[in-house]
Amino acid sequence: MEDETTESRNRARLAILELANMISVPMSLNAIVRLKVADAIWAGGANTPLSASQILSLVLPSGDPENLQRILRMLASYGVFEEHLIISSSTGDFSSSSSSSSVIRKYSLTQIGKTLVTDSEGLSYAAYVLQHHQEALVRAWPLVHEAVVDPTTEPFVKANGEPAYDHYGKKPEMNGLMLKAMSGVSVPFMRAILDGYDGFRGVQRLVDVGGSAGDCLRMILQKYPTTLRQGINFDLPEVVAKAPTTPGVTHVGGDMFKSIPSGDAIFMKVSH
Structure with missing residues (x-):
């Protein structure tokens, strides 16, 4: 083992500490989404820095601003x-270093933060977060090593x-959230x-494999209303069972590892 006082060993120790605490990042992001912070800051496009x-005051009737600030500061470090x-200064001299001066931290959205803002269709990446x-997924993470053992x-x-x-098929709220996440x-x-x-x-029959709620086919049909005659939204039965009715789109349930509906063209998106 090399000398523990070297710069490389110091960096290594800091790196492993950061990795060990990495769960704080997604959990803080989850908290921000649940509190609808992005929409509050965005406020229809203002994106005015707020404390x-x-x-x-915009998202809850009461709460702890200090804990919220800790979450905001941490996520600011991740962009x-x-x-x-x-x-601020009671004397009006903002360059003053007197004890009457104080620093107020305010936050606005970066391009990353803007992905969490709800758009005109009610969508964002918030549902994906x-x-x-969800509790069922979080419960599985501590058991990842079991995939190696067994x-x-x-x-x-x-x-x-x-x-x-x-x-998911037995939990309507989970299935609904997944559909919204995929749409977002x-x-x-x-x-x-x-x-x-x-x-x-020029495609007349288009198959979307793993199409979830059928949003992509809906958008393609809107662009090619005269040439695209039918869109086949192919996904698991429990997924398409909750998909909304869309003119020109037929929802088909099945297993892509067994068979896929035929079409003039077939496409697939990978976002998992």
Whole structure:
């Protein structure tokens, strides 16, 4: 073992401490989403820097601004928020170093933070954050090592007694959140794709494998209403059972590892 006083060993110790505490990042992000902080700061596009106390007054009737500020500061270090240091002074001299001066921390959204803002369709990446931190999923993470010890049973099954999608199928709230999460991820990507890609032109029957609620097919149909005659939204039965009715889209349940509906073109998105 090398000398413990070297700079490389110091950096290594700091790095492992950060990794050991990394759970604080997604859990803090989860808290911010549950408190609807991004929408409060965004306020229809204002994105005015606000203090923790100001944010709290917009999202809750009461609460602890100090704890909220700790969460905001930590996520600011990961680029979710921008921290603004405002020096206030009772004398009006903002450069004063007297004891009457104080620093107020305010926060606005970065580009990363803006992904959590609810858009005109009621979508954002917020549902995706929540979906990945539901209790049933969190219970499985401490058992990841079991996948090495005994690969015959998934950690999720060991934690919850059944496979993930079976569990989702019995929990309408989980299934609904997953659909919203997939829409929140898929819709922005599809907007960007359709702005510069015309590969769906001329396709009459289009199959979306793992299409969740069918949002992508809906958007493609809107762009090619005269040429695209049918969209097949193919996903697990318990997923498409909750998908909304969309003109031109047929929801088909099944297992892609066994068979996939035929079409002029088939596409798949991977966001898991």
